[in-house]
Amino acid sequence: MAAAAALALSLPAAHAGLFDDEEARKAILDLRARIQANDETASKAIAELVATNTQLVQQVATLQRSLLELNNQLEVLRGEVAKLRGDGEQLLRDVATLQQGQKDANQNFDDRLRKLEPQKVALDGREFVASSDERQLYDASIAAIRNGDFDSAAKGLGDLLERWPTTGYGASARFWLGNAQYGKRDYKGAVGTFRDLVKANPDHPKAPEALLALANSQAEMKDTRSARRTLDELLKSYPDSEAATAGKERLASLK
The missing domain is CATH 1.20.5 (Single alpha-helices involved in coiled-coils or other helix-helix interfaces)
Incomplete structure (x- = not known):
């Protein structure tokens, strides 16, 4: 139990x-x-x-x-x-x-x-219109004279007068052409050129100097009589010019 x-x-x-x-x-x-x-x-x-x-x-x-x-x-x-x-x-x-x-x-x-x-040019108291070719030929010829290159100067100025017979440069060109001819002893050519200048432009400022240069060219040619007549013309036509004063001295030396 x-x-x-x-x-x-x-x-x-x-x-x-x-x-x-x-x-x-x-x-x-x-x-x-x-x-x-x-x-x-x-x-x-x-x-x-x-x-x-x-x-x-x-x-x-x-x-x-x-x-x-x-x-x-x-x-x-x-x-x-x-x-x-x-x-x-x-x-x-x-x-x-x-x-x-x-x-x-x-x-x-x-x-x-x-x-x-063409442009207006003032030269030797005169004004005129000239073409560029005229100006260039004239200036080149004057430069040749300054350099004593009378042959080139005479040719250039002769061409200028032939190409432009009525150019305004006419009287001045003839004056310097005569000087170039005188420089190269072309006295006969110088006589003709200076005479043409005085005949064509008797009232030009360069005319008295041209007559004096003409007389000198004639004297160089031994043409004393013609030289004296030219100097008398200078004294009569331009009595108050500087060229006339020099002409009196030159005339006295020819007597």
């Missing part, structure tokens, strides 16, 4: 121990399930985060490449703008040079045209 009673008392306790182990096991399994679920959730979150981070890295890399390409394009554009600016400045300089060249060309053309056009 005592043994039976002891057994009866021990059964609830054993049953209680078994219940506690089952609950603990369930609790452990549940905890494991929750931990696993949390691990899976965390892994998924980490995977998503990694994926997002990778995407962001890729986007950043793409953005960096885009920025680099944009920067390269900007540098190219800057270079092109600088080149265009340089080309524009060069173009402006070229245009300015062309404009100045055109202006100079026009000015040169106008100058040449003015030189070719």
Whole structure:
């Protein structure tokens, strides 16, 4: 009886121990399930985060490449703008040079045209209009006389009087032609030239000097009589001229 009673008392306790182990096991399994679920959730979150981070890295890399390409394009554009600016400045300089060249060309053309056009000339107290060819030939002949080249001077002045018989240079050209002939010792030619000047232009300022030069040419030809008549003409026609003063001295030397 005592043994039976002891057994009866021990059964609830054993049953209680078994219940506690089952609950603990369930609790452990549940905890494991929750931990696993949390691990899976965390892994998924980490995977998503990694994926997002990778995407962001890729986007950043793409953005960096885009920025680099944009920067390269900007540098190219800057270079092109600088080149265009340089080309524009060069173009402006070229245009300015062309404009100045055109202006100079026009000015040169106008100058040449003015030189070719007949112009008013003042010579020996007289004014007249002469062509550029007349002016150039007369000036070259006078320069030749100054240089002692009487042959060239005589030829140039002779050509001038032949080509332009009515030239305004006529009296002055004859005066210097006579001097050139005298310089080259063509006294006979000088006599004729000086006589033509006085006959055609008795009121010309060079007429008194022409008569004096004529008398000197006649004296060089040993024609003293003609020289004295010429000096008498000078003293009678132009008594107040400087040539008349020199003529008096020359006349005295011929006596």
